[in-house]
Amino acid sequence: SGAATEPICELELEVKTGPAWRAYQVAMQLLEAAPLLVEDRSKAERGVALYLGTRCKPLKSPPSPVASGMTGNSAFKALVLTCLAHYTANQRGMLDGADPEYLHQMRVALRRLRSVFSTFAPLFPAAVLEPPVAETRWLARILGAARDWDVFIAETLPPVSARYPQHPGMAALTRSAAMLREAANRAARRAVVSARGQGLLLALGAWINAETWLEAFDDTPASSKQGSRLRDANVRESGATLSRAGAASVFRVTSPEGAPVPPSDGAKRSEMQRPVSEFARPVLDAALKRVRKRGRHFANLAPPDLHRLRIAAKKLRYATEFFAPLHDGKHARDYQDALARLQDALGSYNDAVKMTSFAERASRGLRGAAANEARGIMLGWSAGMQAVGTRHLKRVWKGFRGAKPF
Secondary structure, eight states: OTTOOOOOOOOOOOOSSSOTHHHHHHHHHHHHHSOOOOOOOOHHHHHHHHHHTOOOOOOOOOOOOOOTTOBHHHHHHHHHHHHHHHHHHTHHHHHHTSOHHHHHHHHHHHHHHHHHHHHHGGGSOTTTSHHHHHHHHHHHHHHHHHHHHHHIIIIIHHHHHHHSTTOHHHHHHHHHHHHHHHHHHHHHHHHHHSHHHHHHHHHHHHHHHHTGGGGGGOOSOGGGOOSOOOOOOOOOBTTBOSSOTTOSOSOOSSOOTTSOOOOOOHHHHHHHTSBHHHHHHHHHHHHHHHHHHHTTTGGGOOHHHHHHHHHHHHHHHHHHHHHGGGSOHHHHHHHHHHHHHHHHHHHHHHHHHHHHHHHHHHHTTOOSHHHHHHHHHHHHHHHHHHHHHHHHHHHHHHHHHHSOOO
16 A cells, blocks of 8 residues: 555465355364464455554454344354454454553453353353363463563552652562563463464364354264264364363364263253343342352451452353343443442452562562562552552442342
8 A cells, every 4th residue: 555565474264165164174274284373354454454554453342242032052152252353353462562451352352251151151061161161261371460460560560669769679679570571471472372372263263153062962973963073173382282181172063983972961952042031130140149149248358258259240240241232221331330340449459469479479589678678568558558449349349239230
């Protein structure tokens, strides 16, 4: 576009006939042979951006795709695909390292994806979700560590450093933390571009398109089925496969010949085909009940108890976002706002608690009186932040308890 250019080197796979998951199968085979990245932009999109001179920006999660006419099965598929699109849309920016918000959004996408799995778990036989949950947990753990260091450097340390601008111990701790942050970010980028990281995206895409979980509901022998077979990807990186240790494959459309056929479960299959609105209410009720249980005797909760409450509140928040389109807009938004305030307050308190462990890791190896003073400063600051956070949390919790569920 004029003097502006952008190199292109890509393989585009398009299914003309047959099931869409076969494109993912071919992509996973290509990934065995070359270091490839999943790309979500067309050449036309890139050309227009080049012409307009627009810069890529971090993208937040899109609105929930769930609609009243959907079944539980179709809602599950739509949510998984939305999470994958959210993740992939931020991948290039994260790898370029220009803005830590890209990493944050990718982590959010994985957290939402894991919440989709846990929210819809009652519809599935127990073993069906174990492999994708395990692989998603692996990637989320690595990205989460990098994000935690981003928060420590960008949000936690600055007010402390500003209070002690000339302190040599604080300066040394900050330099050490910056190196640890860079190491964590390098590890996150390696995980994202690895065959395992990219293979996870492709395997999830194949799994969703092939609806492999329906196999577990059927009592037709797997070896007699035709037309929907996805063999092991065997995507390897340094000897590791996409599967968990000891498992033959993460995502499979059918069982291999000779393997036990999953037990049929007609009740669960019927449940998946029911309107998602019938499934949503008991799920939301159960999630809210869990939050209230975790928050019992709130004033006396210790940090580990508040951490468990934060996890429960996060799951409830994501579930409310998933199912909000099924309900009245204003009531849903009011409740979501109260829940968001609770989760934000719990998150800030959790950051204050974790401050001491991050400071300890950053000051490991530092010697002398100044380093010891810096550790003491961080300990005292963390205690003060927890005290302030506790008072704020009590007010937010009271407001949440008074919010009417939609």
